Amino acid sequence: METKIYFDNAATTPVRQEVLQEMLPYFQDFYGNASSVYTIARKSKTALELARKQVADALGALPEEIYFTAGGSESDNMALKGVADALQKKGNHIITSKIEHHAILHTCEYLAEKGFEITYLDVDQDGKISLDDLKKSIRPTTILISIMFANNEIGTIQPIAEIGKIAKENGIYFHTDAVQAVGHVPINVKDMNIDLLSLSGHKLCGPKGIGAIYIRKGVQITPLIHGGAQEKHRRAGTENIPAIVGLGKAAELAVAELPQTAEKLTKLRDKLIHGIQEKIPYAKLNGHPTDRLPGNCNIGFEFIEGESLLLLLDSAGVAASSGSACTSGSLDPSHVLMAIGLPHEKAHGSLRLTLGHYNTEEEVDYVLNILPEIVERLRNMSPLYEEFLKKQKS
Amino acid sequence: MEYSEKVMDHFMNPRNVGEIEDASGVGTVGNAKCGDIMKVYLKIENDVVVDAKFKTFGCGAAVATSSMATELIKGRTIQEALQITNKAVMEALDGLPPVKVHCSCLAEEALHAALWDYAQKNNIVIEGLKEPVEDVHDTHH
Structure with a gap:
């Protein structure tokens, strides 16, 4: 039978009509490479920077703190591997939870094989971590706390601002996988003391294969993908302008509504x-x-x-x-x-x-x-x- | 992962769902841990399986293989019933996705467990029938 009722929006969402309309000109009319200098490429560059501002505004961040990626999984990988690599001289301990998405858990397992030590915090019967447990698990070698904003399966929202406060007081970076949360619950990275945040386009009626990572100014991180100078040397590869435009528009609409x-x-x-x-x-x-x-x-x-x-x-x-x-x-x-x-x-x-x-x-x-x-x-x-x-x- | 039309038919319209009050043999295999439990009831008269019913907790393939296995065993002699393998159940369903092959193993085991129970109750030995194992998943993975 044909699907009449789609109740699986946490898996993915349809692209909204308004989003698709914004994207379409960038496939055939304004197809220029954003790194080039001629007129048609400048259209791409302008679109790229508008989308960056739209995403930044959705999070209460600065545009220069937003980097486009190929999706939530890439952003999660970049946050964990990038911070682990950049701070390995400082410490090798990472704190996360048992209910993270596999993009976090499997990346942590990979890092554990490389010699990092991972603490997986328990959650209570409602799916919440204990702030007390978090405080107790902090070590002098802790370099990163990564706790998801909201869970993809059971929907539980973590006390993000409180976690951010604890991280800040201890001088530890705080990353949150907010793939399920952006556009669905209010987020302000400054008020919540978030240093890194992952988001994805297709969970908020944007296209698939596009995401972003917010990296607070001053955070040390090693790129995941090396190559050209795109995204201020932090994420190489010619920008997927139609998808980026779609993500920007989707984020703008979701947050406005x-x-x-x-x-x-x-x-x-x-x-x-x-x-x-x-x-x-x-x-x-x-x-x-x-x-x-x-x-x-x-x-x-x-x-x-x-x-x-x-x-x-x-x-x-x-x-x-x-x-x-x-x-x-x-x-x-x-x-x-x-x-x-x-x-x-x-x-x-x-x-x-x-x-x-x-x-x-x-x-x-x-x-x-x-x-x-x-x-x-x-x-x-x-x-x-x-x-x-x-x-x-x- | 996609199920064949036959699997979907036996899932949507399962044959032989239910219990047999005065069953000659009852076999339960699988466990809740792995997500599949099959319970097969057999009515045996003069060495022939005259009726078969099942109850299953499990996925689409678990229900379909239970349905097909009970269909296949009805009207068979005990010796013929022993020849119903997981492969026969799978073939009768036009195949199963690779991750679901264990469901057909479970169905075979459920039939055997019910026959074993019948043999125990009647103090007879069925040649070629082995005592059912605790967890079939351990044997097939």
Whole structure:
């Protein structure tokens, strides 16, 4: 069946019409290389610097603190490897959390192989780190704290300003993977004492394959990609102007509309969460009830498995995602759900519905209408449910 | 990863879902840790599997292989039933994505576990049937 309802906006988003329109002239009309001197290239240069300002404004940063990359993963790699390399004489200890995106976790594993020491902070049942744990884990050799702004699976928002304060007091760089947060929750890198921040275009109705990293003025960092002089020698490669223009426009729109969007999505999200919990027994919210991304609903259904749930939802025209192992091709369920303390069988039964710009209340109603039957159908097939019912009777 | 039409058919319209109250043999394999649990019920009369039902906690492939395995075993003699391999289940479903092959192994094990239970209950030895293993994933990965 054709996808009628797209509830997987944390995976990616469609490009907004206004964004696409801004991008189009830079494919065929203004295709010049931003490094060249002639008129058509100056168009590219102007567009590049406008986008840089748009992204900077979205974060409360200066334009010269914004560097374009190929996406969130590159920005995360650059922050970690770049700071680790530049500060290796100062120390070799990095603090992060257990619920980071793989772009952080796998980069940390790589750095650990190179001799860096990594502390992975635990999170509580809502997915929050403890500031006390953070303070206690700081060593004289700590060179970087990298904690994500908001989690991609369970939507939990970390106490970023408090973490920034602790980092600043201890003279340690603070990086945050804000891929899920930019354009969705208010961010000010200066007020929050953020030294480095990763963001991605396609999570805020911009194009894929483009992202940016904010690097506070004065932060020491080694480039990831060496080559030409682009991005002030910090990121070589001819700039992808159409995508950069798209990212700039998407960031500008998202931040300008943020209060209204957040209000609308929070309302829809809460209707979805409460509706599911009213209609379906043994369904528990994963993540923090209030400190969570406006569009994120993550529910664990007992006795059933996530991939089956996704297939049945897909057959009803709804696109969603799950923390089940079966959707990832590995046998282990999501590391995030395990870190908040879910046992395996409950982690396998999680459903993530993430709302975005184009979603409506009618769509939420439709999902609330079809979901109980789908869950019931799978439970009637489940030996775990059968066992549970028998135990209840006896 | 994409499922064949056959897999999707057996997932969307699974055959033989349910329990058999007076089953001759019941086998449960897999565990919640890996995300798949299959429970197979067999009704055996005069050495022939006259009915088969299942309950499965698991992904689309786990449901489809349970459905197909119970289809394949119905009407077979015990010796014929033993010949139903994971490969036969996979072939009958027009194949499975590589990461889902273990589901077909689980289905084979579930049939064997139910036959083993039948043999235990009736104090008989079924030639060529081995005691089910605790965690089939360990044997196939």
